[in-house]
Amino acid sequence: MPDLDPTATDRPATDAKKKRKQAEKARGVWISFAGRIVAQIVGAVASVVLGIMVLQRYQQPAPTPPPVAAPGAPATASGAPRRSGPATIAVLPLGNLSGSPAQDYFVEGMAEALTASLAQVEGLRVISRTSTMRYKTSPPPIPEIAKALGADLLVEGSVLLAGNDVRITAQLIDGVTDEHLWAQSYTRTLKDVIRLQDEVATAIATAIRGTVSRRPVPGAVSDHVVEAATYDLYLRGRHAWFERTPASMKAALDYFQQAVDRDPLFALAHVGLADAYALQASPGMSLDQVRLHMDKARASAIRALDLNPSLAEAHTALGGVIFFGDRDLDDAAMKFRRAIEINPSYPVAHEWLGLLLSEQGRIDEALEHADIAVTLDPHEATMHQARGQVLYTGRRYAAAIDSLEKALELTPALPLARTVLVKALTLDGKAPAALTHCGLPAPAPGPDLAVACLVAATRAGRGGEAAARRTALEAVRPAPGPSLAQADAALGRFAEALPRLERMAARGGLPPVLATDPLFDDLRRQPQWKALAATMAPRARPQPPALPPS
Numbered sequence: 001m002p003d004l005d006p007t008a009t010d011r012p013a014t015d016a017k018k019k020r021k022q023a024e025k026a027r028g029v030w031i032s033f034a035g036r037i038v039a040q041i042v043g044a045v046a047s048v049v050l051g052i053m054v055l056q057r058y059q060q061p062a063p064t065p066p067p068v069a070a071p072g073a074p075a076t077a078s079g080a081p082r083r084s085g086p087a088t089i090a091v092l093p094l095g096n097l098s099g100s101p102a103q104d105y106f107v108e109g110m111a112e113a114l115t116a117s118l119a120q121v122e123g124l125r126v127i128s129r130t131s132t133m134r135y136k137t138s139p140p141p142i143p144e145i146a147k148a149l150g151a152d153l154l155v156e157g158s159v160l161l162a163g164n165d166v167r168i169t170a171q172l173i174d175g176v177t178d179e180h181l182w183a184q185s186y187t188r189t190l191k192d193v194i195r196l197q198d199e200v201a202t203a204i205a206t207a208i209r210g211t212v213s214r215r216p217v218p219g220a221v222s223d224h225v226v227e228a229a230t231y232d233l234y235l236r237g238r239h240a241w242f243e244r245t246p247a248s249m250k251a252a253l254d255y256f257q258q259a260v261d262r263d264p265l266f267a268l269a270h271v272g273l274a275d276a277y278a279l280q281a282s283p284g285m286s287l288d289q290v291r292l293h294m295d296k297a298r299a300s301a302i303r304a305l306d307l308n309p310s311l312a313e314a315h316t317a318l319g320g321v322i323f324f325g326d327r328d329l330d331d332a333a334m335k336f337r338r339a340i341e342i343n344p345s346y347p348v349a350h351e352w353l354g355l356l357l358s359e360q361g362r363i364d365e366a367l368e369h370a371d372i373a374v375t376l377d378p379h380e381a382t383m384h385q386a387r388g389q390v391l392y393t394g395r396r397y398a399a400a401i402d403s404l405e406k407a408l409e410l411t412p413a414l415p416l417a418r419t420v421l422v423k424a425l426t427l428d429g430k431a432p433a434a435l436t437h438c439g440l441p442a443p444a445p446g447p448d449l450a451v452a453c454l455v456a457a458t459r460a461g462r463g464g465e466a467a468a469r470r471t472a473l474e475a476v477r478p479a480p481g482p483s484l485a486q487a488d489a490a491l492g493r494f495a496e497a498l499p500r501l502e503r504m505a506a507r508g509g510l511p512p513v514l515a516t517d518p519l520f521d522d523l524r525r526q527p528q529w530k531a532l533a534a535t536m537a538p539r540a541r542p543q544p545p546a547l548p549p550s
Contacts (some may be wrong), residue, residue, distance in 0.1 A: 118204065485501050
């Protein structure tokens with residue numbers, strides 16, 4: 001009988017435990033393996049979902065940016081601040097990333113077009129390009145620019161033209177805080193450049209207002225597709241036109257004419273021709289030359305309107321020809337008002353309508369438009385000049401002097417502003433100060449300024465200087481008669497003035513200035529004035545403010 005093992009009775013239990021442990025280990029291995037498989041599946045699914053989200057993100061347009069507002073503006077329900085009331089915005093000169101000055105014309109054209117597109121958005125008041133161009137080189141800090149322009153918001157950016165591709169980057173900046181509110185870059189082909197300008201303007205307006213509403217323009221025609229080369233000629237013409245030198249004006253005419261020749265249906269090119277011809281009709285030309293240039297301006301403006309009735313610039317150009325050339329005040333006013341209806345931010349329409357209304361004796365209404373013109377183009381001297389003219393016609397001499405001095409500060413070589421300033425100072429009892437703007441007695445400054453300076457010298461009691469100025473005025477050619485008649489009328493020498501004025505009336509009518517200028521108030525009190533005024537065409541006859549007591 002073998003010896004008995006004392007642990008033999010425990011072996012079955014031990015074997016059972018081993019089997020259980022092996023089973024648990026195997027089950028743990030399978031669980032771990034299955035877990036890894038599930039984790040890999042979940043990770044793969046997550047990667048696919050994330051990839052789809054990323055793909056959708058880049059396939060869909062960028063989300064609409066929230067509207068922005070000046071500090072303290074009320075917030076919307078979503079918490080984003082919204083600007084209330086009309087916002088004033090200015091497009092600063094865009095940077096030329098090509099590094100080539102030869103591309104300046106294209107970059108400046110982009111800024112001009114962007115300004116024009118923003119002007120079509122309701123709820124925006126847009127500063128004119130002529131006032132923002134002074135910040136092209138060495139611009140001061142943004143808040144300083146905004147304050148000088150009276151702008152709430154500023155747009156700055158850059159343009160790169162490379163081959164047939166155009167890239168424009170724009171950013172919206174708060175004019176007070178210098179905070180960057182929105183930025184975006186766009187790349188398009190050159191043939192889509194006009195659509196690109198509108199796209200950028202819409203994005204900026206959306207960032208400001210939250211929604212974009214275009215001003216309704218009844219009668220507008222469909223967009224005309226313009227070839228890149230033709231549009232390039234137009235931009236070159238605008239670049240030359242803004243330089244305002246004799247050589248650049250000649251170049252502008254040439255570029256605009258080339259654009260019209262390439263595409264006779266391009267309305268903006270016809271507007272360019274009208275602007276160039278009208279600007280060349282200077283007082284130094286003969287009457288026939290002025291008439292020829294104005295006729296060409298009229299034909300170009302009419303053609304532009306035939307092609308596209310929605311161009312405020314074309315309505316204004318035609319209204320200018322009718323106002324300054326034809327002297328039909330009623331028809332010209334209709335053209336200016338139509339231009340403002342289309343584009344309330346076009347300063348020239350306000351400027352010229354203000355001058356027209358002042359001739360009709362509607363000084364308060366005229367001043368409203370003159371103020372708007374200055375607000376829209378605060379660094380353009382002619383806007384301050386026009387405001388000074390309106391104030392002078394309304395006999396608000398102190399305010400007129402301020403505006404006219406501002407005009408001369410911006411552009412010292414502005415004969416009309418200097419002439420009206422001399423008159424305003426003289427009638428404000430400051431004839432000696434007026435003479436400081438007159439220079440030497442000579443016909444060179446122009447007959448209108450010579451007349452004003454003669455009156456100033458006489459009223460200042462400087463007999464010798466007055467005599468010298470009259471001698472200089474008598475030397476004016478081709479004929480000194482009209483100037484002498486005005487000088488004598490202003491000085492109350494009616495025995496000499498009236499016969500000359502009657503001869504002028506018989507030959508073709510009196511200049512409108514006699515009916516509106518406060519310098520001739522005493523003339524309009526004379527019994528003969530009624531018959532003289534009748535020589536003016538009814539529609540062209542100004543209606544000055546009521547005469548003050550003599």
